[in-house]
Amino acid sequence: MSEKYQVSSSPHVRAKDSTSRVMLYVIIALLPATLFGIWNFGMHALLLILVTIASCLASEWIFDKIVHKKNSLPDLSAVVTGLLLALNLPAGLPWWEAVIGSVFAIVIVKMMFGGLGQNFMNPALGGRCFLLIAFAADMTNFKSSKFEAYSGATPLAMIRNEGLSSINVMDMLTGKIPGTIGETSVIAILIGAMILILLGVITLRIPAAYLITFAVFMLIFGKEPMNANYLVAELCGGGLMLGAFFMATDYVTSPITPGGQIIYGICCGLLTGIFRCFGANAEGVSFAIILSNILVPIIEKFTIPRAFGLAKEAKKNE
Amino acid sequence: MNKYVERLYNGVIKENPTFVLMLGMCPTLAVTSSAINGLGMGLSTLVVLVFSNLLISLFRKVIPNGVRMPAYIVIVASLVTVVQFLMQAYLPSLSKALGVYIPLIVVNCIILGRAESYASKNGPIESIFDGIGMGLGFTMGLTIIGLIREILGAGTFFGLPFLSAIKGFTPITIFIMAPGAFLVLAFLVAGMNIIRKKMEAKGKPLAEPAGCLSGDCAHCGQSALCTGKSAGASDQEQA
Numbered sequence: 001m002s003e004k005y006q007v008s009s010s011p012h013v014r015a016k017d018s019t020s021r022v023m024l025y026v027i028i029a030l031l032p033a034t035l036f037g038i039w040n041f042g043m044h045a046l047l048l049i050l051v052t053i054a055s056c057l058a059s060e061w062i063f064d065k066i067v068h069k070k071n072s073l074p075d076l077s078a079v080v081t082g083l084l085l086a087l088n089l090p091a092g093l094p095w096w097e098a099v100i101g102s103v104f105a106i107v108i109v110k111m112m113f114g115g116l117g118q119n120f121m122n123p124a125l126g127g128r129c130f131l132l133i134a135f136a137a138d139m140t141n142f143k144s145s146k147f148e149a150y151s152g153a154t155p156l157a158m159i160r161n162e163g164l165s166s167i168n169v170m171d172m173l174t175g176k177i178p179g180t181i182g183e184t185s186v187i188a189i190l191i192g193a194m195i196l197i198l199l200g201v202i203t204l205r206i207p208a209a210y211l212i213t214f215a216v217f218m219l220i221f222g223k224e225p226m227n228a229n230y231l232v233a234e235l236c237g238g239g240l241m242l243g244a245f246f247m248a249t250d251y252v253t254s255p256i257t258p259g260g261q262i263i264y265g266i267c268c269g270l271l272t273g274i275f276r277c278f279g280a281n282a283e284g285v286s287f288a289i290i291l292s293n294i295l296v297p298i299i300e301k302f303t304i305p306r307a308f309g310l311a312k313e314a315k316k317n318e
Numbered sequence: 319m320n321k322y323v324e325r326l327y328n329g330v331i332k333e334n335p336t337f338v339l340m341l342g343m344c345p346t347l348a349v350t351s352s353a354i355n356g357l358g359m360g361l362s363t364l365v366v367l368v369f370s371n372l373l374i375s376l377f378r379k380v381i382p383n384g385v386r387m388p389a390y391i392v393i394v395a396s397l398v399t400v401v402q403f404l405m406q407a408y409l410p411s412l413s414k415a416l417g418v419y420i421p422l423i424v425v426n427c428i429i430l431g432r433a434e435s436y437a438s439k440n441g442p443i444e445s446i447f448d449g450i451g452m453g454l455g456f457t458m459g460l461t462i463i464g465l466i467r468e469i470l471g472a473g474t475f476f477g478l479p480f481l482s483a484i485k486g487f488t489p490i491t492i493f494i495m496a497p498g499a500f501l502v503l504a505f506l507v508a509g510m511n512i513i514r515k516k517m518e519a520k521g522k523p524l525a526e527p528a529g530c531l532s533g534d535c536a537h538c539g540q541s542a543l544c545t546g547k548s549a550g551a552s553d554q555e556q557a
Contacts, residue, residue: 094486100490108501130492133492133497134491135488138488
């Protein structure tokens with residue numbers, strides 16, 4: 001028996017989680033929505049997904065080379081960014097516009113601020129919002145060969161313009177509606193969300209706070225208050241589910257304190273409700289989430305847990 | 319280097335008001351949605367700046383120190399009014415495009431900054447050249463920003479079809495909106511910083527821009543050479 005003691009500093013027990021593993025889980029969880037999107041919108045959707053992932057990887061690699069940083073491709077975060085960005089694009093978008101969005105997401109939103117972990121807002125959403133402002137016509141054109149019968153308007157826009165009777169809530173659940181590649185099928189997104197929750201990648205705090213706040217807001221201020229059918233349609237419509245489970249829960253741009261996560265979710269829900277009810281567009285999830293991303297440092301500042309043994313007075317005296 | 323040429327070099331490169339001193343950001347961001355607007359704004363500022371520098375330099379011994387700011391403002395405002403009326407008479411479309419930013423030249427930091435830090439301490443001829451240098455630097459900055467925003471955001475080059483002539487080109491409209499102004503300015507400032515770093519590495523002297531404007535003569539690298547290190551700076555510190 002060895003008489004030697006191993007002396008090492010804490011931590012002594014390490015979790016197996018690494019950045020690349022978490023990212024891999026997220027990619028797996030996004031697969032149902034991705035596959036449904038490809039099935040729903042056809043080969044051009046697949047092309048867009050491949051283009052965004054490839055250009056995200058390429059721009060991250062080139063940026064690393066230019067600033068002499070360690071190659072950060074193996075952490076897979078660029079793949080997640082590319083995939084999430086593609087899922088937020090309409091299937092008919094020209095491919096070169098998708099490339100511009102990817103480069104903006106990676107270079108300006110993520111790498112310029114120091115790479116993964118330093119970005120102040122979700123890169124994929126930053127890229128999407130850039131495209132939304134830059135190519136407003138193409139980004140809101142949801143016409144695709146499969147859905148010409150629906151005249152290309154998303155259900156949210158139809159509720160807004162023509163009223164609740166013009167849409168079919170069941171189609172919104174399964175996803176046979178016009179929209180961006182990954183947002184249409186609520187069922188596929190919920191399968192992915194279940195995977196993330198079961199694997200422990202995300203907790204329910206942010207999505208639950210987000211969705212509940214949004215639901216309450218819509219029940220009170222929505223176009224048809226206290227109407228369950230309308231509420232379900234608003235919950236299933238647009239990028240809300242994808243945003244709540246995959247974008248708002250991004251580790252880098254959400255608070256780490258449990259209390260902060262709930263406040264952050266409430267912020268997302270309130271802003272989404274305000275944008276959808278009173279904004280110029282039918283959809284406001286991406287802007288709501290990136291605005292809440294910017295609030296995160298303040299939220300964290302006010303929700304730092306009290307260290308064990310420190311009294312409240314002691315904290316005040318600091 | 320001739321001191322007049324030095325003033326021009328100082329205004330365009332060394333202390334470029336847009337990219338180095340970061341002065342006059344409000345018109346820089348607001349009116350540069352096209353190259354012609356940027357050029358027009360830059361040139362009208364140039365005219366006002368040259369004449370205000372000349373007048374303030376001529377009156378510098380008459381103006382009491384305590385009321386120098388109101389005196390400068392009166393001089394600048396009269397000049398701006400002249401420019402505004404001339405523009406309304408002869409360039410009505412540009413006047414409409416620049417809108418409220420022409421009257422706002424009165425409170426442009428570059429003009430008051432040069433009046434305070436240069437014209438009030440130097441002779442009229444040098445002040446004119448300082449105004450020309452600074453004005454050219456500002457015009458250059460605004461025109462470049464406007465040009466880039468116009469090419470990307472509208473696909474035109476000084477109003478002529480350029481990128482938009484390519485079939486299938488969709489203008490990136492974000493660039494003629496406010497976020498585009500911030501993005502383009504940020505990239506140009508970054509580019510200017512690279513150029514300045516390379517010039518410094520080659521041994522060309524580039525003074526810290528903060529020195530003169532902050533009135534902090536003690537820490538200024540050119541303190542020994544500086545002619546403007548007069549009562550003005552020490553008065554400021556005491557006040």
